[in-house]
Amino acid sequence: MSQTSDRSPEAGPAVSPAELDSAEALQHVLEPHAPSRLDPTAPPVLEVEDLKMWFPVKSSGLVRRTIGHVQAVDGVSFQVPRGGSLGLVGESGCGKSTTGRLITRLYEPTGGAMRFGGHDGSEAVDLATLSNRGMKPYRRDVQMIFQDPYTSLNPRHTVGAIVGAPLLVHGVVPKDKVLDRVQELLEVVGLNPEHYNRYPSEFSGGQRQRIGIARALTLNPKLLVADEPVSALDVSIQAQVINLLQDLQKEFDIAFLFIAHDLAVVRHFCPEVAVMYLGKIVEIADRETLYSRPHHPYTQALLSAVPDIKQAAVGGRRERIRLEGDVPSPINPPSGCRFRTRCPMAQEICAKVEPPLLQIGQRHKVACHFPGELGKHPDKPVTARLLGVDDQGSPDPGAGPATDLGNKPGYDSTWFDLERRTMAGA
Ligand SMILES: Nc1ncnc2c1ncn2[C@@H]1O[C@H](COP(=O)(O)OP(=O)(O)O)[C@@H](O)[C@H]1O
Ligand code: SF4
Ligand SMILES: [Mg+2]
Secondary structure, eight states: OOOOOSSSSSOOSSSOHHHHSSHHHHHHHSOSOOOOOOOTTSOOSEEEEEEEEEEEEEOSSSSOOEEEEEEEEEEEEEEEOTTOEEEEEOSTTSSHHHHHHHHTTSSOOSEEEEEEOOTTSSOOEEGGGOOHHHHHHHHHHEEEEOSOTTTSSOTTSOHHHHHHHHHHHHTOSOGGGHHHHHHHHHHHTTOOGGGGGSOGGGSOHHHHHHHHHHHHHTTOOSEEEEESTTTTSOHHHHHHHHHHHHHHHHHHTOEEEEEESSHHHHHTTOSEEEEEETTEEEEEEEHHHHHHSOOSHHHHHHHTTSOOGGGGGSTTOOSOOOOOSOOOOTTSOOSSSTTTTTOTTOOHHHHHSOOOOEEEETTEEEOOSSOOSTTOOOSSOSSHHHHTBOTTSOBOGGGOSOOOOOOOSSOOSEEEETTTTEEEEO
């Protein structure tokens, strides 16, 4: 078979390819937003607490000593609700893939917990502490879809071998039934089941990503880590793959950690979204809150780049907020707030004290000393008293003892009310 074009036979939307060649077009061909299916009372499928991945940096020469660390992920906490999906967003290099790889235990974490299960009455297990052997049953439950459909499939194996391999490794179906299951899966992801004996090179990018999805589904996972699953695809194909993932999520009740580098794609998929910057979560909230009332300057800048008319609601402005400078190195991140070297609002306290990820609403947390809607950021740091410092960030005995704000996943029933500057509850 000759190489299949991405435009056919998959291309469906009645928009020309030229029109589709922008992120804006993506908004038109996606299905309506996935309904919010967050049940705040249901136990999560995955609970990540204070997760860290510091890669050692070695000196050159014969005796290779550790001379520093890449703080790729540095104290990240979140929950992935059952059957729901959490979006993880941030610029390239902020630690998204590392987080995904930790959850699938492709990396051994430097610290923190990753409690999996418990949503179905079973006891939650900390994936961070399991041996390779202990991980084996959970490797079935937690699968990953990779960003690049060209490098993630072995070019020398047929599609049948690629999709069927996990079935053989885990011995979940008898050998003579593997082909049936492979064909069933190819059909589920919208590929011709008769094409099982073809090679990846005979498929288009979108079709290859469908093969990657079929492989991830093979063992009936409970959680899928989708690491920028559509970034490498043409915009018209992106929409189809996202819609497929959304259908699969509903049909098989799979929870997703959906990683993306911008907020446009995630908006359609995830009822809850976390924004990462330089190894940390800077804001996390339900979709409605995050997109209409972001309180962190970084989220506001990212959102100003989303070409969606509804973003006019964000502070009543649509012009793009351009961030100055480059993302600093995670080997030597800025003191205090890591975003301060690029933040238009940074003040003295920002360099001295790290802002805690403070809960400021029922399902809204933000890590900024001056949290507020665009144009309505407070003049004085709201965090100073909580942290036992003065407005410049110096220790202040008069401010009283620092409150233990912790770094817990999920939300409390009480939170910090920004208007009244006190704790409030539902
Ligand atoms: N295996 C590794 N060894 C050393 N540094 C790494 C490794 N993997 C990623 N990094 C570094 O960790 C940071 C986060 O990377 P990554 O998780 O891939 O970010 P993202 O997926 O958000 O683009 C980057 O600075 C990257 O260079
Ligand atoms: S803490 Fe300071 S530097 Fe960090 S985001 Fe808030 S205002 Fe900007
Ligand atoms: Mg990545």
